[in-house]
Amino acid sequence: MNFEEGFLKDVIKRFTNYKDLGEKTFAQLEEKDFFFQASPESNSIAVIVQHLHGNMLSRFTNFLTEDGEKIWRKRDGEFENNAATKDEVIALWDEGWQCVFNSVKSLKPEDITKSVYIRSEALSVYDALLRQLAHYPYHVGQIVFIGKMLKDGNWQSLSIPKNKSGTYNDKMGHKA
DSSP, rough: OOOHHHHHHHHHHHHHHHHHHHEEEEEEEEGGGOOOOOSSOOOHHHHHHHHHHHHHHHHTTTTOOOSSSSOOOOOGGSSSOOOOOOOHHHHHHHEEEEEEEEHHHOOGGGGGSEEEEEEEEEEEEHHHHHHHHHHHHHHHHHHHHHHHHHHHHHHOOSOOOOTTTTHHHHHOOOOO
């Protein structure tokens, strides 16, 4: 496998990991939790998902042939609560990720060095993918933080639970 093939495979693996973290958080939440705002200036999980959805559709629709900031995108509206239910939020989440995966899975190794545009800025496909691999985990981290804060003592860890690193390492056969 050459570098370009490996990179595309790894991009899909990382996107899948962040999608899974969000979904494992959603599974622990009640309907009302999706709409919780810590303050009037903070975003709810629903708003964060709306923003991700808008960004994903804009960036990955016709990824190689159109600017990633589509004229039909209404970014400011993504930060107003437009979803009414948990199911609506999850439908946006699923549609956004489906667009991402369809686009990335269609890329060929030779596409990595091509130029794409985001807000008229030329980026290599490689760099544009890295940009989204920084942006999406940033917001997934916010979703996980809000979920963990809301569930508090009832939170089910998505990684190695607090004070359990030694147990985890022993189970995995890691030596110090």
